[in-house]
Amino acid sequence: MAKSNTQFVCAQCGYTSPKWLGRCPDCGTFNTFAEETVAPEPVKAKARAVLPSRAVPLSQVKYETYERVSSGNPELDVVLGGGIVRGSLVLVGGDPGVGKSTLLTQVAAHLAREHRVLYLSAEESCSQVKLRCERLGLRSDSLLLLNETNLEGAEEAICGAEYVVVDSIQAIYTDALSSSAGSVGQVRECASKLMRIAKSRGITFFIVGHVTKEGTLAGPKVLEHIMDTVLYFEGERTENFKILRAVKNRFGSVQEVGVFEMTGEGIFGLADYSSLFLSDSRGVAAGAVVTPSETGNRCMMVEIQTLMAKTAYGLPRRMSLGVEFNRLVVLVAVLEKRCGLALGGQDIYLNAMGGIRLNEPSADLAVCAALASAERGVPVDRDTAVFGEVGLTGEVRGVSYAEKRVNECVKMGFKRVLLPSKNLRACEKFKGKIELVPVSYVMQMLKALFPPA
Numbered sequence: 001m002a003k004s005n006t007q008f009v010c011a012q013c014g015y016t017s018p019k020w021l022g023r024c025p026d027c028g029t030f031n032t033f034a035e036e037t038v039a040p041e042p043v044k045a046k047a048r049a050v051l052p053s054r055a056v057p058l059s060q061v062k063y064e065t066y067e068r069v070s071s072g073n074p075e076l077d078v079v080l081g082g083g084i085v086r087g088s089l090v091l092v093g094g095d096p097g098v099g100k101s102t103l104l105t106q107v108a109a110h111l112a113r114e115h116r117v118l119y120l121s122a123e124e125s126c127s128q129v130k131l132r133c134e135r136l137g138l139r140s141d142s143l144l145l146l147n148e149t150n151l152e153g154a155e156e157a158i159c160g161a162e163y164v165v166v167d168s169i170q171a172i173y174t175d176a177l178s179s180s181a182g183s184v185g186q187v188r189e190c191a192s193k194l195m196r197i198a199k200s201r202g203i204t205f206f207i208v209g210h211v212t213k214e215g216t217l218a219g220p221k222v223l224e225h226i227m228d229t230v231l232y233f234e235g236e237r238t239e240n241f242k243i244l245r246a247v248k249n250r251f252g253s254v255q256e257v258g259v260f261e262m263t264g265e266g267i268f269g270l271a272d273y274s275s276l277f278l279s280d281s282r283g284v285a286a287g288a289v290v291t292p293s294e295t296g297n298r299c300m301m302v303e304i305q306t307l308m309a310k311t312a313y314g315l316p317r318r319m320s321l322g323v324e325f326n327r328l329v330v331l332v333a334v335l336e337k338r339c340g341l342a343l344g345g346q347d348i349y350l351n352a353m354g355g356i357r358l359n360e361p362s363a364d365l366a367v368c369a370a371l372a373s374a375e376r377g378v379p380v381d382r383d384t385a386v387f388g389e390v391g392l393t394g395e396v397r398g399v400s401y402a403e404k405r406v407n408e409c410v411k412m413g414f415k416r417v418l419l420p421s422k423n424l425r426a427c428e429k430f431k432g433k434i435e436l437v438p439v440s441y442v443m444q445m446l447k448a449l450f451p452p453a
């Protein structure tokens with residue numbers, strides 16, 4: 001690699017050093033040094049040939065219209081806010097094997113019918129990409145493939161295209177830095193370079209980004225700042241359903257989510273996702289409860305399943321998929337302390353169906369109901385849905401979008417919904433269509449679901 005003028009900068013305090021340091025001598029933090037290129041000396045104001053920039057009153061600002069192009073995938077278009085904006089940078093992050101390359105290969109092949117499209121594959125060889133295209137039945141002979149990890153080496157090909165897919169940002173490197181590909185400095189430098197190309201030449205970029213063990217995008221946060229749109233691909237690797245969520249969008253709402261199905265022929269948007277997250281055993285087996293979950297702009301009925309088994313060791317096990325682990329532990333404690341359930345000697349396993357992640361507190365009450373159902377061995381009626389946030393004192397708090405949630409329950413044919421008392425007024429218009437059971441405490445919910453014989 002060519003030597004260039006670089007320095008190491010502490011990400012916390014900005015301390016610079018010519019060599020990498022484990023601990024910052026200035027602020028004392030560990031492992032915060034990242035390599036950066038040294039910026040050239042700023043040009044003196046007098047020597048500048050350009051005129052000083054002038055501010056414009058708001059009334060005189062001209063409208064800029066964004067030209068949008070369809071990606072060929074209606075669900076993706078919705079998540080992008082109505083299509084791909086020319087000259088924008090879109091980052092697609094997700095777990096390994098979730099289908100990032102598959103989705104972007106399909107998009108690239110669709111765009112290649114009318115535009116010059118380059119697929120810069122730094123992770124896979126051209127023949128691997130071709131094999132995938134054949135498997136997916138994509139016939140776009142004009143799609144350009146390039147297997148290159150050096151950004152400077154790929155620059156010419158990039159500049160000749162209208163749309164570029166970079167797979168992935170962690171696998172490419174620039175000669176400006178001597179650190180290896182995937183390091184914080186390299187990711188940031190490569191992303192800034194791509195941004196400069198995108199903005200100066202109007203080239204649209206789709207950039208694949210890997211995620212860390214914690215589920216955030218690998219690389220510096222600044223990577224997300226540089227991008228116009230940041231999308232996350234979620235879903236368990238073994239499940240066929242994936243959810244694409246916008247976490248940042250300069251050209252649209254971040255409320256949108258797309259539901260996709262992974263098949264042997266590729267990844268496709270699902271228009272009818274309503275019963276994806278429900279099982280047939282609902283209402284028959286104990287421990288399963290349905291909750292209307294607000295994911296992005298869509299409300300989905302999701303089944304929460306729990307299983308309890310007598311613990312074989314001194315310390316009971318708790319395992320949670322789809323619901324945050326700490327949340328489960330808190331709710332178990334609330335049930336034990338406020339409702340007198342004996343869960344101390346039980347191993348508890350919890351799963352949200354279909355590999356969906358329930359990040360909102362409105363699922364709390366359904367988790368409590370599922371746990372109580374599993375503990376008693378009594379199934380919850382299959383036409384009953386439950387939602388509400390649970391506090392540490394055992395009270396049930398109101399949640400947002402209550403109306404929308406109840407509406408979804410009605411639409412899906414549920415007959416009864418247990419909801420926070422605070423949300424009752426907003427949902428009164430549904431009275432003739434569904435039985436509304438307001439609850440203020442977890443104990444009330446238990447009485448409503450499991451009436452004493």
Ligand SMILES: Nc1ncnc2c1ncn2[C@@H]1O[C@H](COP(=O)(O)OP(=O)(O)OP(=O)(O)O)[C@@H](O)[C@H]1O
Nearest residue numbers: 094095096097098099100101102103135262263264
């Ligand atoms: N022959 C096949 N038939 C059906 N599905 C396949 C086949 N080959 C791969 N897949 C599916 O494609 C998925 C891999 O997709 P893809 O390569 O797009 O993932 P990725 O997100 O790009 O992963 P990585 O981060 O490793 O690059 C696999 O998990 C698998 O489900």
Ligand SMILES: [Mg+2]
Nearest residue numbers: 100101123167
């Ligand atoms: Mg890939």
